[in-house]
Amino acid sequence: MNIHEYQAKELLKSYGAPVANGVIVLNADEAEAKAKELPGPLWVVKAQIHAGGRGKGHFKEPEAGEGGGVRLARSAEEAAEQARAMLGKTLVTVQTGEEGKQVGRVYIEEGADIEKELYLSVLVDRALGKVAFIASTEGGMDIEAVAEETPEKIVTVPVEPSQGVTDEVAEKIVQGLKLEGTAAEEGKKLVRALYKAFTEKDMAMLEINPLIVMPDNHIRVLDAKVSFDPNALFRHPDILELRDLSEEDPLEIRASEHDLSYVKLDGNIGCMVNGAGLAMATMDIIKHYGAEPANFLDVGGGATKEKVTEAFKIITSDPGVEGILVNIFGGIMKCDVIAEGVLAAVKEVGLSVPLVVRLEGTNVEKGKEIINNSDLDVISADDLEDAAQKIVKAVKG
Ligand code: ADP
Numbered sequence: 001m002n003i004h005e006y007q008a009k010e011l012l013k014s015y016g017a018p019v020a021n022g023v024i025v026l027n028a029d030e031a032e033a034k035a036k037e038l039p040g041p042l043w044v045v046k047a048q049i050h051a052g053g054r055g056k057g058h059f060k061e062p063e064a065g066e067g068g069g070v071r072l073a074r075s076a077e078e079a080a081e082q083a084r085a086m087l088g089k090t091l092v093t094v095q096t097g098e099e100g101k102q103v104g105r106v107y108i109e110e111g112a113d114i115e116k117e118l119y120l121s122v123l124v125d126r127a128l129g130k131v132a133f134i135a136s137t138e139g140g141m142d143i144e145a146v147a148e149e150t151p152e153k154i155v156t157v158p159v160e161p162s163q164g165v166t167d168e169v170a171e172k173i174v175q176g177l178k179l180e181g182t183a184a185e186e187g188k189k190l191v192r193a194l195y196k197a198f199t200e201k202d203m204a205m206l207e208i209n210p211l212i213v214m215p216d217n218h219i220r221v222l223d224a225k226v227s228f229d230p231n232a233l234f235r236h237p238d239i240l241e242l243r244d245l246s247e248e249d250p251l252e253i254r255a256s257e258h259d260l261s262y263v264k265l266d267g268n269i270g271c272m273v274n275g276a277g278l279a280m281a282t283m284d285i286i287k288h289y290g291a292e293p294a295n296f297l298d299v300g301g302g303a304t305k306e307k308v309t310e311a312f313k314i315i316t317s318d319p320g321v322e323g324i325l326v327n328i329f330g331g332i333m334k335c336d337v338i339a340e341g342v343l344a345a346v347k348e349v350g351l352s353v354p355l356v357v358r359l360e361g362t363n364v365e366k367g368k369e370i371i372n373n374s375d376l377d378v379i380s381a382d383d384l385e386d387a388a389q390k391i392v393k394a395v396k397g
């Protein structure tokens with residue numbers, strides 16, 4: 001789960017990270033009063049969307065005015081005007097794709113005097129099996145580009161879980177950032193604060209780009225991007241409250257309400273599968289036969305008829321779906337339950353695209369019988385390969 005920049009900053013501030021003062025504007029009417037809460041002389045107006053690259057982005061609507069999603073203002077009135085211009089408009093950045101994202105919240109914060117822009121992030125390094133810091137002197141830009149062009153400017157510092165951030169770890173990171181004096185002292189404190197926040201709140205990723213050094217050699221978190229491990233959210237009700245549903249795909253929200261693991265993709269073959277491994281294999285084989293999956297969907301091991309029905313409805317509500325492949329291995333889950341779920345769903349929502357069903361495992365005969373005895377126009381398949389070939393053929397005609 002992702003949160004907005006202003007939420008991430010508030011959270012990091014509570015851990016002692018140096019963050020500027022700011023105000024959040026949710027509707028145009030309050031923009032001016034909110035902007036006046038900040039003393040100036042420089043205001044920065046920042047569109048809040050769950051995507052980076054806002055500064056270099058552009059708005060689709062000409063009424064949003066010149067410039068991207070991060071703009072400077074010299075007065076509270078001007079800041080308010082910029083906030084009003086951005087609200088409700090569509091911001092396109094390298095991370096949003098062509099369709100862009102609608103701006104529902106604008107953050108206005110104190111402008112900082114920037115001497116240097118640095119990069120600092122924390123993530124779970126799966127290869128090392130540890131939390132690691134990534135530090136670079138090349139902040140403010142795309143870190144992937146830095147990694148490609150000047151990899152020597154990026155340092156990775158893993159943290160031993162039993163020891164946490166030791167003096168040595170903090171020192172290495174601060175050196176990687178080339179901080180000195182006050183900035184180095186503040187940098188070490190920041191590293192400890194970030195590690196504490198990361199582990200206590202079960203973050204998946206925390207990225208500060210840029211972390212800045214100001215002319216007085218103090219540092220400040222200027223941008224913050226945080227995402228959380230979805231499997232740990234149940235123990236962080238405070239974090240769950242930060243969720244902004246308008247940033248999420250409506251189908252994914254519906255799926256999560258029914259405890260289905262669903263990720264929408266760009267292809268045209270909808271997949272209903274049980275088990276993450278089988279779901280991945282199904283997507284792979286669809287690609288292998290020359291088509292693209294429209295989604296990842298794992299209905300889980302012990303799915304009920306209702307859950308299967310809901311899953312089917314979610315797949316068919318995706319306008320990109322031109323064919324459906326149901327691929328179930330009945331272990332705990334029984335094939336006849338799946339078959340009944342599919343029938344119930346088709347009765348409810350109708351079926352306007354080809355459907356291939358491959359069942360295997362517990363009660364497979366009963367399941368096939370239910371499908372075959374129905375008046376549904378279902379293509380049945382015997383194994384994964386057969387199923388994939390049949391659905392690709394049905395879609396491509
Ligand atoms: P994004 O990464 O989405 O483009 P950032 O928050 O990183 O958004 O802002 C882009 C750039 O705007 C920063 O690299 C920095 O140069 C400038 N900027 C952002 N916030 C401030 C601020 N409070 N004061 C001064 N400059 C800022």
Ligand code: MG
Nearest residue numbers: 052209210223
């Ligand atoms: Mg940034």
